[in-house]
Amino acid sequence: MEFIKAHCLSDMGRERALHLEFSSDFRKINRLLGETREFLTILETGLPFPSQDYIDLSPALNRIQTPGSWILPEELADLRLSLNTINDCLGFFRLPSSHSFVNLKARAGNIEISSNVLKELNRILDEKGHIRDNASETLGKIRKDIRARSNSIEKIINQLLISARKSGWTADNAEVTISGGRLVIPLLAPHKRKIKGVVLDESSSGQTVYLEPEACLEINNEIRELESAEKREIIRVLIHFSDQLRPERDMLLQAYDFLGEMDFIRAKSILAREIGGVKPVLHEFPVIRWKTARHPLLFLSHLAKGKSVVPLDLELNPDNRILIITGPNAGGKSVCLKTAGLLQYMLQCGLLVSMDADSETGIFEKIFIDIGDEQSLENDLSTYSSHLLNLRFFIENCDSNSLFLVDELGTGTDPSLGGALAEAVLEKLSETKAFGLVTTHYSNLKLLSGKVPGIFNGAMMFDAEALQPLYKLAIGKPGSSFTFEIAQRIGFPSDVISVATSKTGKTHLDFERQLKEVEAEKLLLEQKLKEFQVADSLLAELISKYEKIKADVETSKANILEKARREAKEMLEQSNRLIERTIREIKESQADKEKTKAARGLVTQFYKTIDNPEQQPSETVVKDKSGQPQKVWKKGDRVSLEGRNGTGIIVKIRGENATVDFDGFKITTVIERLLAAQDTSHKASRAYSAIISELNEKAVNFKLTLDLRGKSAEEALQMVQKYIDDAYLLRIKEVSILHGKGEGILRRVIREFLSGQEEVESFSDEDLERGGAGITKVSLR
Numbered sequence: 001m002e003f004i005k006a007h008c009l010s011d012m013g014r015e016r017a018l019h020l021e022f023s024s025d026f027r028k029i030n031r032l033l034g035e036t037r038e039f040l041t042i043l044e045t046g047l048p049f050p051s052q053d054y055i056d057l058s059p060a061l062n063r064i065q066t067p068g069s070w071i072l073p074e075e076l077a078d079l080r081l082s083l084n085t086i087n088d089c090l091g092f093f094r095l096p097s098s099h100s101f102v103n104l105k106a107r108a109g110n111i112e113i114s115s116n117v118l119k120e121l122n123r124i125l126d127e128k129g130h131i132r133d134n135a136s137e138t139l140g141k142i143r144k145d146i147r148a149r150s151n152s153i154e155k156i157i158n159q160l161l162i163s164a165r166k167s168g169w170t171a172d173n174a175e176v177t178i179s180g181g182r183l184v185i186p187l188l189a190p191h192k193r194k195i196k197g198v199v200l201d202e203s204s205s206g207q208t209v210y211l212e213p214e215a216c217l218e219i220n221n222e223i224r225e226l227e228s229a230e231k232r233e234i235i236r237v238l239i240h241f242s243d244q245l246r247p248e249r250d251m252l253l254q255a256y257d258f259l260g261e262m263d264f265i266r267a268k269s270i271l272a273r274e275i276g277g278v279k280p281v282l283h284e285f286p287v288i289r290w291k292t293a294r295h296p297l298l299f300l301s302h303l304a305k306g307k308s309v310v311p312l313d314l315e316l317n318p319d320n321r322i323l324i325i326t327g328p329n330a331g332g333k334s335v336c337l338k339t340a341g342l343l344q345y346m347l348q349c350g351l352l353v354s355m356d357a358d359s360e361t362g363i364f365e366k367i368f369i370d371i372g373d374e375q376s377l378e379n380d381l382s383t384y385s386s387h388l389l390n391l392r393f394f395i396e397n398c399d400s401n402s403l404f405l406v407d408e409l410g411t412g413t414d415p416s417l418g419g420a421l422a423e424a425v426l427e428k429l430s431e432t433k434a435f436g437l438v439t440t441h442y443s444n445l446k447l448l449s450g451k452v453p454g455i456f457n458g459a460m461m462f463d464a465e466a467l468q469p470l471y472k473l474a475i476g477k478p479g480s481s482f483t484f485e486i487a488q489r490i491g492f493p494s495d496v497i498s499v500a501t502s503k504t505g506k507t508h509l510d511f512e513r514q515l516k517e518v519e520a521e522k523l524l525l526e527q528k529l530k531e532f533q534v535a536d537s538l539l540a541e542l543i544s545k546y547e548k549i550k551a552d553v554e555t556s557k558a559n560i561l562e563k564a565r566r567e568a569k570e571m572l573e574q575s576n577r578l579i580e581r582t583i584r585e586i587k588e589s590q591a592d593k594e595k596t597k598a599a600r601g602l603v604t605q606f607y608k609t610i611d612n613p614e615q616q617p618s619e620t621v622v623k624d625k626s627g628q629p630q631k632v633w634k635k636g637d638r639v640s641l642e643g644r645n646g647t648g649i650i651v652k653i654r655g656e657n658a659t660v661d662f663d664g665f666k667i668t669t670v671i672e673r674l675l676a677a678q679d680t681s682h683k684a685s686r687a688y689s690a691i692i693s694e695l696n697e698k699a700v701n702f703k704l705t706l707d708l709r710g711k712s713a714e715e716a717l718q719m720v721q722k723y724i725d726d727a728y729l730l731r732i733k734e735v736s737i738l739h740g741k742g743e744g745i746l747r748r749v750i751r752e753f754l755s756g757q758e759e760v761e762s763f764s765d766e767d768l769e770r771g772g773a774g775i776t777k778v779s780l781r
Contacts, residue, residue: 003274007267010054012260017267022348024365024401026284032350034103037279039269040352042101049092054263055082058256061249070238071245077129080121086255087113089262107262111255114248120241131234139233146226153216153223157183160195160213169194177210182220184210268351275299277352280359286401286435287362288316288340293355295339296346310471311355312339320456322426322436324445325473327460332471333439334371334407336460340437341369341405358762364435368394368404384411384418391425400433409440419444430454461768472768531704534732538699541731633658638677641669647677698726705736705775713749720750727780728759734779736766741774750776 004017023029042049055078060071071079090112092098093105124135133140157176164170169191177184179200186208192199196214203209212220245252271277275296292311299309310332316323325333343353347361370390394404410422419442426445429436430452438445449457461470633639637650639660648662659668706723708716720737727735739746754760759780766775 003271004264004267007270008263009052009266010056010260010263012056012058012256013054013263013267016260016264020349022345022367023350024348024363026282026363029348029350029363030282031103031106033279033282033347033352035107035265036268036272036277036350036352038101038104039265040272040277043266043269043273047092047097049266050085050088051266053081053085054259055085056256056260057082058253061245061252061256064242064246065249067243067246068239070235070242073131073234073238076121076125076131076238080118080125080129082256082259083113083118083121083252086111086259087118089259104262104265107258107265109254109258111251111258113252113255117245117248117252120244124237124241131237135237136233139230139237142226142230142233146223146230149219149223149226153183153219156213156215156219157185160215161185164191164195167191167194171208179210179212182212183216184212187211271296272352275354277354278357278359279352280347280355280357280361283360283362285362286316286364286403287360288314288344288435289360290314290343291356291359293339293343293353293359295335295342296354297342298335298339299354312336312473313475314340314473315475316435316437318433319454321433321454322430322438323456323458323475324426324448325437325439325458325460326441326446332460332473335471336473337371337405337407337437337439341367341371344403363401364403365401366397366399366403368398368402370394371405371407387411395425395428395432398429398432398434402432402434404429404434404436406436406438409438409445410442418442423448426455427452470768474767474769530734534704534730535699537732538730633671633674639674640677641667642673642675650674699730702726702730702732704732704734705738707738708746708750709738709740711746713746716746716750717753720753724754724757724759724778724780732780734777737776737778738771739774739776741772744773747773747776754778 001017001020004020005014008014008017023032039049057075057079060075060079063069064071090108093101093108098105124131126132131139133143154176161170161174161176164185164187165172165174170185170187174186177186182200184200185195185197187195187210189202189207189209192209192211195211197211198214198217199209199211201210276294276299277296280290291313293314294309294311302309314323314336325336327333343355344361344364344367347353348363348367353361368390370387391406394406398404409425410418422440422442423444426438426448433454446457448455456476458473458475461472461474633650633653635650635653638647639650640647641660641662646662648660648667650658651661651666652659653671656671657668658671658674659666660674706719708719711719716739723735723737737750739750741747751763754763754776761779761781763776763778765773766777
């Protein structure tokens with residue numbers, strides 16, 4: 001935390017840095033992270049937030065708690081400066097531009113500095129921080145008298161000095177001097193009796209004496225009395241001011257606490273700016289899902305040397321809780337462990353951490369660490385014994401809300417026995433449901449993945465061809481220690497390596513070889529699984545579309561049947577009404593022959609209409625000018641109208657006029673203006689079938705990797721645009737773009753393009769064993 005202390009402007013901030021503490025309170029951590037992120041925004045945007053005069057006057061305020069006490073004159077200027085700074089901070093949070101700084105504004109709370117305090121301070125102090133003459137009437141009179149007497153003394157001294165020069169009693173270049181706070185004349189020692197007065201001092205050589213003239217003695221004594229009176233009057237003024245300040249003391253102490261917090265938060269945000277710190281997604285439960293995490297101190301160290309840090313991607317969750325990291329010495333295992341521990345600790349201290357902002361982080365109630373050599377001669381503990389004590393403590397205290405970090409588990413004793421004990425320890429820690437990271441070289445621990453719940457493997461990658469570590473963590477596979485390869489790299493004698501290889505035995509070498517083969521097969525299976533998942537997702541989507549079409553058809557069928565039922569019911573009701581009317585007319589006409597015949601004719605005509613809809617009276621046949629029959633319109637036909645967009649339904653035909661309903665808007669027009677509406681249902685069906693066919697064809701021919709090698713930047717961008725569109729259309733979540741390494745131009749152009757596409761959620765380098773920086777892996781929304 002030395003970095004934070006160094007960037008604090010006050011002791012208040014430095015004190016808080018010294019007492020920075022770990023917390024497991026989700027709300028507190030979230031608030032602290034929010035405060036630092038908001039202040040980082042202030043720094044990055046250059047908003048005018050005060051950055052000086054963070055002075056702590058709390059001790060002075062506590063000292064004047066007792067009536068009759070007073071604030072010191074030299075503290076008044078600091079009080080005014082610091083109160084102005086506090087007012088400026090509070091004023092910043094009242095600006096409209098500060099509405100987004102919710103957490104920082106909450107710190108300000110209801111703090112308010114009384115305007116009377118600053119007004120009185122400005123009345124007492126001048127621009128240079130000195131107490132004004134008019135701070136009180138008495139003080140003004142005293143200082144006026146002091147100046148008058150001082151002027152008299154200066155006049156007397158100057159006159160005597162001129163006379164002494166003329167008389168040769170002093171050097172030609174001699175000037176009036178101050179000794180003991182009094183004005184004196186430098187005289188040559190042989191002439192010290194020439195002027196009456198008191199010798200106050202002499203030069204180191206004794207050749208010059210400093211004399212206060214007798215005429216000035218009395219005036220100087222009066223000045224001393226006046227100066228004492230001045231001090232008493234200043235104290236009286238300060239007591240009066242302190243009496244005014246005392247009722248505001250509690251609010252002022254709260255204000256200085258706020259100022260100290262702002263100083264501390266400011267220093268934390270400067271640290272975040274230096275290390276690229278962010279506020280990740282925070283959960284209340286334990287989880288680690290980090291992207292491109294970096295050790296902050298290593299990052300700053302490498303940055304100063306112009307080097308870069310290999311980022312760490314790490315995930316711990318309830319299914320995969322304990323990561324066993326293997327790999328070569330000096331390959332980055334311990335750095336990985338320390339990065340995880342430091343970043344988690346920083347996070348729970350309310351500090352922004354160096355990782356991607358979309359990383360997910362959780363809260364652990366306890367963190368247990370066993371890193372480094374803890375050998376103790378004083379307590380008679382070996383390295384192994386100290387590790388055992390730590391592991392025992394872990395087993396006794398770990399739970400599902402704990403995180404443990406163990407470096408080189410099981411080392412320090414016989415390898416076969418240490419490996420067995422380490423395996424038993426991990427099995428026990430797994431039972432506690434704790435989360436953890438463990439580094440080891442023991443082969444038996446690599447086999448716990450899949451055997452013990454929650455344990456999985458990770459390896460620090462190693463370039464077997466260049467014989468050098470890559471400092472990159474690969475999750476899901478165990479790593480080799482590359483013992484002999486590293487020995488060969490540092491120039492170890494080849495004959496010694498050959499003998500060691502023969503002594504190792506075929507069994508261990510076969511185990512390492514089988515591990516690599518199993519990992520290769522696992523990668524192949526993962527690739528196949530990904531392809532099957534894409535195909536399965538596409539098939540599920542097509543099935544969903546076909547089921548929707550089927551449901552729409554069923555709905556249409558039901559609607560048609562319902563309409564037919566309503567029409568049949570209406571016909572039946574019309575028939576009944578016609579029969580009843582016919583019977584009534586026959587009765588009323590007393591079976592008049594002509595009227596009975598006419599009534600029966602109406603019934604016959606009605607049934608003919610039902611049997612032959614084309615002959616309904618609501619139809620009409622219109623002939624054109626040549627006498628040829630035109631279209632026969634009937635009620636219910638869908639038509640369009642000359643000079644009008646859209647189609648409507650004929651609701652009534654009377655003579656040569658027809659009434660057409662255009663979505664609730666009815667128009668009556670002559671039949672000659674009606675046009676047959678185009679039947680688009682079969683066209684829509686054919687278009688839909690064409691779309692489905694095209695989707696199927698795209699799905700069959702779509703490849704999860706787009707090869708752009710040898711393409712120009714313009715060709716590549718066109719191909720990437722179409723490729724991303726097709727992938728998004730087919731709902732494929734992850735694809736790869738092969739562009740090669742070369743000079744990196746094509747890679748840069750493609751990534752700049754991807755960063756501006758809404759369909760793209762994220763992109764990164766492919767895993768090293770699958771192509772690394774030569775392939776960009778793209779995740780779609």
